[in-house]
Amino acid sequence: MKISIIGTGYVGLVSASCFAKLGHQVICVDIDKEKVDKINKSISPIYEEGLDKLFTTHKDKIKATDDYSYAIKQSDVTFICVGTPSKKDGSIDLSFVKESAKEIGKQLKQKDRWHLVVMKSTVVPGTTNDFVLPLLEEFSLKKAGEGFGLAMNPEFLKEGLAVKDFLEPDRIIIGTYDKKSGYMLKKLYANISCPKIETSLSAAEMIKYASNAFLATKISFINEIGNMCKKLGIDTYDVAEGIGLDKRIGRAFLDSGIGWGGSCFPKDVDALIAWAKENNEKTRIIESTREINEQQPLKLVTILKKYIPKLNGKTIGILGLAFKPNTDDVRESRVIPIIDQLLKEGATIKAYDPKAMENFKKLYPNINYCSSASEALNSDAVLIITKWEEFTELDFKEKIVIDGRKIEEAKKAKIYEGVCW
Numbered sequence: 201m202k203i204s205i206i207g208t209g210y211v212g213l214v215s216a217s218c219f220a221k222l223g224h225q226v227i228c229v230d231i232d233k234e235k236v237d238k239i240n241k242s243i244s245p246i247y248e249e250g251l252d253k254l255f256t257t258h259k260d261k262i263k264a265t266d267d268y269s270y271a272i273k274q275s276d277v278t279f280i281c282v283g284t285p286s287k288k289d290g291s292i293d294l295s296f297v298k299e300s301a302k303e304i305g306k307q308l309k310q311k312d313r314w315h316l317v318v319m320k321s322t323v324v325p326g327t328t329n330d331f332v333l334p335l336l337e338e339f340s341l342k343k344a345g346e347g348f349g350l351a352m353n354p355e356f357l358k359e360g361l362a363v364k365d366f367l368e369p370d371r372i373i374i375g376t377y378d379k380k381s382g383y384m385l386k387k388l389y390a391n392i393s394c395p396k397i398e399t400s401l402s403a404a405e406m407i408k409y410a411s412n413a414f415l416a417t418k419i420s421f422i423n424e425i426g427n428m429c430k431k432l433g434i435d436t437y438d439v440a441e442g443i444g445l446d447k448r449i450g451r452a453f454l455d456s457g458i459g460w461g462g463s464c465f466p467k468d469v470d471a472l473i474a475w476a477k478e479n480n481e482k483t484r485i486i487e488s489t490r491e492i493n494e495q496q497p498l499k500l501v502t503i504l505k506k507y508i509p510k511l512n513g514k515t516i517g518i519l520g521l522a523f524k525p526n527t528d529d530v531r532e533s534r535v536i537p538i539i540d541q542l543l544k545e546g547a548t549i550k551a552y553d554p555k556a557m558e559n560f561k562k563l564y565p566n567i568n569y570c571s572s573a574s575e576a577l578n579s580d581a582v583l584i585i586t587k588w589e590e591f592t593e594l595d596f597k598e599k600i601v602i603d604g605r606k607i608e609e610a611k612k613a614k615i616y617e618g619v620c621w
């Protein structure tokens with residue numbers, strides 16, 4: 201099939217490369233000319249495990265452009281993968297979705313064949329039907345379900361494991377407006393073997409939010425339990441093993457630490473809370489999940505101050521800036537509140553991350569960046585923020601280490617303390 205993908209960030213680019221691997225021709229559309237140029241030179245604009253290889257292997261099947269007309273004309277199905285960030289009040293910002301839906305609509309007007317439009321960006325329930333559909337109809341002068349098909353196909357990939365998640369998902373959710381769209385999407389995913397669930401458009405949207413809110417809640421829950429365990433001298437990871445073996449609970453997402461970040465959980469949790477507020481519904485559990493996550497990273501600074509009460513003038517090494525390993529994404533990384541607090545108390549920061557320093561420099565140009573993890577270790581104390589594999593090989597022996605992610609090797613440090621163990 202011929203596919204166009206609007207927005208070539210983490211989701212768009214991974215989808216494009218994986219669809220190409222599945223044998224489809226893909227045209228990527230982005231308003232960012234630099235990204236378009238890079239893709240056409242077969243350079244991946246983002247770091248994601250396995251993506252570079254996939255991208256270069258299938259480069260003949262992937263083209264990029266900023267021209268919607270070319271992309272829609274030359275394809276049968278269009279995936280909308282643009283960003284859906286938060287507004288200041290936490291509610292969803294649909295401005296990128298709006299622009300892309302308008303442009304797609306304009307191009308559909310020129311097309312004499314049926315075309316499928318698929319919403320892949322994460323959007324609050326009701327958006328595809330009540331916001332995207334009217335825009336497509338207004339600008340194409342065609343009716344949904346007749347002149348074009350409409351579907352909502354949320355993406356569940358995890359950064360760091362995105363390629364594997366896309367190609368071997370637990371399930372594919374296909375929310376449809378019309379039957380033909382469901383049939384087309386199933387055909388497109390025919391070579392991926394997993395349960396494929398057909399739902400309404402808004403159920404598909406809600407499945408994505410409920411999923412992320414639940415996973416975030418699982419982490420905040422174990423962190424709350426972890427804070428109690430620490431008081432009792434219990435290793436929370438033993439508790440996680442013990443409860444995780446219960447099939448009703450499961451072990452995944454029970455790694456206690458300094459909380460969740462990234463481009464999805466924080467904004468999706470906020471958007472769901474804001475949506476509920478607008479619709480006069482309460483979100484007590486989800487709001488607590490958020491609150492725990494705000495406080496958890498600062499526990500690392502509290503523990504640090506047991507050993508270095510006055511941080512003013514001290515140098516603190518930071519191991520890891522990415523919100524999790526195997527990605528260069530620093531959005532809402534839990535290191536951000538920690539660095540803010542350390543700077544407020546007058547500490548000097550020496551930070552190191554194997555992949556995320558360039559992105560972090562855009563947020564914090566004035567802290568010190570190290571060329572190796574060992575250089576960051578050479579500080580008055582070290583905080584472990586991200587569980588990068590290479591940190592397991594460091595020599596921590598003479599150091600003061602406060603660990604937010606449980607790296608066993610770090611326990612050999614002169615002084616070692618974990619956040620929940």
Ligand SMILES: NC(=O)c1ccc[n+]([C@@H]2O[C@H](COP(=O)([O-])OP(=O)(O)OC[C@H]3O[C@@H](n4cnc5c(N)ncnc54)[C@H](O)[C@@H]3O)[C@@H](O)[C@H]2O)c1
Nearest residue numbers: 207208209210211230231282283284296299300321322355
């Ligand atoms: N990143 C993830 O792990 C992940 C996982 C699942 C779902 N999602 C959801 O997928 C969506 C995309 O996320 P992302 O992380 O890939 O975003 P991103 O910010 O990395 O990329 C979005 C891209 O869209 C482009 N864009 C913006 N407006 C455009 C327009 N009008 N036309 C063409 N291109 C345009 C931007 O230039 C950018 O390259 C979001 O809704 C997100 O919540 C993300």
